[in-house]
Amino acid sequence: MTEPAAARADDIRRVIPDWMDLLLRFLVGGTFVYASFDKILDPAGFAQSIAHYRLAPDWLLHPAAMLLPWLEFVAGAAMILGRARRGAAWLVILMLAMFMAAIGSAMARGLDISCGCFGTEDAHTVGLSLLLRDLALLAGAVVLAAARGTRRSF
Secondary structure, three states, rough: OOOOHHHHHHHHHHHOOOHHHHHHHHEEEEHHHHHHHHHHHOHHHHHHHHHHHHOOOHEEEEEEHHHHHHHHHHHHHHHHOOOOOHHHHHHHHHHHHHHHHHHHHHHHHOOOOOOHHHHHHHHHEEEEHHHHHHHHHHHHHHHHHHOOOOOOOO
């Protein structure tokens, strides 16, 4: 007899132990909270970092620089606290996909720019190591989006 698809999906969600769920929440969520701080404090500098990618029109730079760090902060904090954890994971997945597309575009065009990932003082240049770091964060966020939530929340 085959079991219903819903039961199989529930089994997949149970594979992740609570400790791993907590660890991923703190690693992925903490990274996003930390990344938001300098950008929240210096939106003009972050707008300049966005401009270096040459992907967004000028009129969008400052609204994006004001909104994106707060999205990072809220999504990261929600992950850490365990509140709306799966929704926060999906928001992180979308942001990481956008970041990886921008990094890939900059690499393809040969731009030698700082990523701006952790603020204006971030000296990490756009490159393969940055894509790999974002890929690791993406993998963690996908696991959190697919897994059942732990009962441990704050």
